[in-house]
Amino acid sequence: MAVNYVPETLEEALLLRKAEKAVPLAGGTDIMVQHRRAQGTAPNPGFPVMVISGLKELKGIRKLEDGSVEIMALATAAEIASSDIVPWHVRKAASGMGAIALRNTATIGGNIGNASPKGDLPQPLILLDAEVVLASFDGERRMLLDDFILGSKKTALADDEIIKSVIIPPHDFTYMFYRKIGMRKANAISKLSLSAACSVKDGIISDFRASSGAAGPKVIRSREAESMIIRRPVDELADIVPDFLDAWDHAISPHAMPKYRRHTTARMLTYFLEAIVNGAEPGVIGEEEK
Amino acid sequence: MLRKIVFSVNGSRVVFAGNPLTRLIDVLRDELKLTGVKEGCGEGECGACSIIKDGKLVTSCIIPVGACEGSEIYTIEGIRDTEKGKCLVDAFRDGGAVQCGFCIPGMVMAAYALLSANPNPDENAIRMAISGNICRCTGYDLIVDSIRLAAERGGDLWQ
Ligand SMILES: Cc1cc2nc3c(=O)[nH]c(=O)nc-3n(C[C@H](O)[C@H](O)[C@H](O)COP(=O)(O)OP(=O)(O)OC[C@H]3O[C@@H](n4cnc5c(N)ncnc54)[C@H](O)[C@@H]3O)c2cc1C
Ligand code: FES
Ligand code: FES
Numbered sequence: 001m002a003v004n005y006v007p008e009t010l011e012e013a014l015l016l017r018k019a020e021k022a023v024p025l026a027g028g029t030d031i032m033v034q035h036r037r038a039q040g041t042a043p044n045p046g047f048p049v050m051v052i053s054g055l056k057e058l059k060g061i062r063k064l065e066d067g068s069v070e071i072m073a074l075a076t077a078a079e080i081a082s083s084d085i086v087p088w089h090v091r092k093a094a095s096g097m098g099a100i101a102l103r104n105t106a107t108i109g110g111n112i113g114n115a116s117p118k119g120d121l122p123q124p125l126i127l128l129d130a131e132v133v134l135a136s137f138d139g140e141r142r143m144l145l146d147d148f149i150l151g152s153k154k155t156a157l158a159d160d161e162i163i164k165s166v167i168i169p170p171h172d173f174t175y176m177f178y179r180k181i182g183m184r185k186a187n188a189i190s191k192l193s194l195s196a197a198c199s200v201k202d203g204i205i206s207d208f209r210a211s212s213g214a215a216g217p218k219v220i221r222s223r224e225a226e227s228m229i230i231r232r233p234v235d236e237l238a239d240i241v242p243d244f245l246d247a248w249d250h251a252i253s254p255h256a257m258p259k260y261r262r263h264t265t266a267r268m269l270t271y272f273l274e275a276i277v278n279g280a281e282p283g284v285i286g287e288e289e290k
Numbered sequence: 291m292l293r294k295i296v297f298s299v300n301g302s303r304v305v306f307a308g309n310p311l312t313r314l315i316d317v318l319r320d321e322l323k324l325t326g327v328k329e330g331c332g333e334g335e336c337g338a339c340s341i342i343k344d345g346k347l348v349t350s351c352i353i354p355v356g357a358c359e360g361s362e363i364y365t366i367e368g369i370r371d372t373e374k375g376k377c378l379v380d381a382f383r384d385g386g387a388v389q390c391g392f393c394i395p396g397m398v399m400a401a402y403a404l405l406s407a408n409p410n411p412d413e414n415a416i417r418m419a420i421s422g423n424i425c426r427c428t429g430y431d432l433i434v435d436s437i438r439l440a441a442e443r444g445g446d447l448w449q
Contacts, residue, residue, distance in 0.1 A: 006293045006310045006356040025311075025354065032313070032352040033333045040320060042311040042354075051310050051356030078346070099422025100400070102334060104346040105353065 005050040010057040010164075013050055014137040018160040022050035026074055026107040030114045058109070058164065061086060067170035070133075073109030073163045077121075080108060087168055088284070089124035089195045092178040096120060109163045112145065115155045115218070118191050122149055123213030124178065126221055127195040128168050135164040142167070152217040173197040173207070174282045177272040180213075181264060192254075192261050194268045198276055203233055210269065215252040215261055222251035238277045245269060297358040299324070300368030310356025315339045317355050318365060326366035326395045330424065337423030340396035341365050347403035349422070366395035369402055377444045378402060378437075385436030389427035396423050401437045409448035410441055 005022055007013035016022045023045070025031050035043035052058065058074040061083050069085050080086050081095035081103065097103055097111075097120050111121040112132065122145060130145045137160065145166065148156050157163070180193040193213035199206045208229040212220040225247035228240055245266050254261035275285045295306040299322060306317060318324045318341070327350055330338035334352040341350045342364040369375035378398050381387075388394050397420060404411055404419035411419065416434050425433060441448060 004310050004356065006295065006359065008293075025356075028354050028357060029334060029352055032311075032354060036332060039329055039332060040316050042309045042313060042316075044311075049311060051354055053357035054359045098334075099337070100403070100419060101337060101340055101347045101349045101422050104343075105348050 002044075002046060002048040004048060007050055007052065007055070010055050010135070011137075013052050013055060013162065014135060014160075016048075016050050017162055018137045020048050020050075021159050022048040024052045024109075024113070024162050025049050026052055026110040026113075027076065027105040028053070028110075029102060029106045030110055030116075052162070064167070069168045069170075071108055071166045071168070073165055074107050077103040077106045077108075077111075080121075087124075087128055087171070088176055089127055089178050089197070090121065090168065093120045093124045093180070093193070093195075096180050108166055112149070112166070113155065113157065113163055115149050115151075115153050117152050117217055118214050120180065120191070120193065120213070123193050123211050123219045124195045125166060125168065126219045127197060127209050127211040128171060130166050130168045132166055133164040134158070134161045136161045140164065146219070146221065149218050171197070171207075172199060174200045175272070175276055175280065175285055176283070177268070177285045179268055179286065192264055194265060196269065196272045198229075198272075200234055200276070203235065205229055205232055205234060205237065210248065212248075212252050212265055215254045215265055217253070217255075220252050222248060225251055234276065234279075237273065241270065241273050241277070244273070295355055295359050297361040297363060299363045300365060306355050306358075308355075311354045312356075313351055314341075314353040314355050314358060314363075315350040318350060318363075324365045324367050326370075328392055328395055330392070335422075335424070336393075337396040337400065337420075338393055340399040340423065342369075342399060342403060345406075347400055364399075366398055369399070373447055374402060374405070374444065377447055378405075378440045381440035381443060382433070382436045385432055385439050387428060387433040387436035393423055393425040393427075397425065397433055401440065404437070405441055405444065405448045409444070411437075413438070 005016050035045040058072050060072050061075050062070050063085050077094040077097045081091050111119045126146045131142050132145050132148045134141050175198040177196040180191050191214050196210040198208045208226050228244050272285050318327045328338035330336035332351050334349045339349050339351040343361050400420045400423050416437050
């Protein structure tokens with residue numbers, strides 16, 4: 001059986017990662033379940049694991065000088081959901097993960113590291129152009145989360161790296177939308193989700209974005225579709241909607257129940273866009289803002 | 291090479307030296323004989339193994355003991371004789387919330403975590419708080435009523 005470790009500092013963890021290729025375990029809610037064996041026996045993943053849950057260097061959520069928010073890798077879904085500096089879309093997604101005990105354990109680093117198409121956090125993070133900070137014994141690098149997640153369960157994490165944090169740049173949206181549609185657990189991929197955001201300045205749409213979760217092997221954003229709307233007057237939005245929906249439908253590639261997923265995605269986008277066309281009050285579309 | 295993991299369970303110090311991926315539930319049940327912690331699904335879905343770790347409700351079947359360094363852990367055995375614990379256990383009994391009883395330790399831990407954070411929860415908050423705890427017998431209504439009863443009877447106890 002491979003040896004497992006409990007490093008006491010980030011430095012020690014990075015050394016173990018480099019020397020032993022030890023795989024990080026943060027909350028363990030994926031690893032412990034994926035490698036579970038019989039009652040009374042420890043999971044045996046077949047590779048060395050290091051339990052990083054105690055590393056103080058990887059805890060907390062803070063605002064940076066430029067207004068960005070840095071969420072450290074070990075921040076739990078519960079901490080993210082209850083933080084008042086975390087952007088709304090991300091809080092919303094975190095508060096919808098599992099039940100309370102799961103939210104108290106599941107971390108953002110694990111959600112991203114697992115890169116499951118049904119993971120809830122990448123979708124709003126990619127909407128917000130979040131970056132991941134990757135640390136290795138030899139230094140750090142930063143990249144867009146959208147580039148870091150390569151596909152279903154595939155990331156660009158090098159075998160000597162760990163995810164240190166996620167940085168979300170500041171933004172100022174006029175309208176925001178988030179919805180997750182839970183389906184029966186029996187489905188291969190259990191949830192379809194959509195985030196959208198729009199900024200309107202002096203009658204012009206200055207920013208528009210959308211991201212779809214569980215509508216393809218990874219989170220989908222389409223700059224091409226978004227660019228159809230950006231810099232156009234709100235007055236013209238109604239005319240653009242059909243072409244935009246069409247472009248979005250081409251961008252997504254749902255695997256299970258594709259018809260249903262395409263239809264539901266279009267309905268959610270239409271709902272958001274119509275609210276803007278109809279001059280809705282700024283804020284969250286589709287629910288009371290909490 | 292093996293690092294010792296030191297933590298506390300129900301107020302007593304525990305030193306663990308072994309595979310850090312050992313499930314916390316196995317340490318609690320097999321080594322510490324705290325068999326009030328039940329194993330249902332073994333994968334975080336049913337809540338039977340719920341305990342309180344550093345003030346927060348977690349499922350002990352998917353937590354490796356290596357994640358417990360310095361933690362304060364409470365199981366049903368550690369709370370049932372406290373004032374709050376008695377209040378909950380009495381309310382569960384008087385409210386008729388218990389049938390086979392398998393889910394009850396986990397339910398009581400979830401209710402304990404809820405009332406400690408929110409002394410006066412409405413029905414919706416109670417249902418949310420136990421949404422990760424599966425009961426195959428009661429249909430939940432009597433459990434929800436019993437938690438409400440514990441909140442009312444406990445009053446200041448939960449403040
Ligand atoms: C009952 C249950 C319900 C769930 N419900 C949901 C849900 O509603 N939504 C959802 O999105 N997920 C859900 N999950 C899945 C899981 O909880 C999440 O993916 C969670 O965020 C994983 O985080 P973790 O810290 O527990 O991961 P771990 O199991 O510790 O790690 C997961 C993966 O990420 C890697 N990793 C962890 N931390 C780092 C790091 N710092 N650097 C590099 N790699 C790292 C690990 O090596 C591993 O490959 C559920 C799981 C269970 C058991
Ligand atoms: S036994 Fe732990 S959640 Fe079911
Ligand atoms: S009382 Fe039997 S499972 Fe709840």
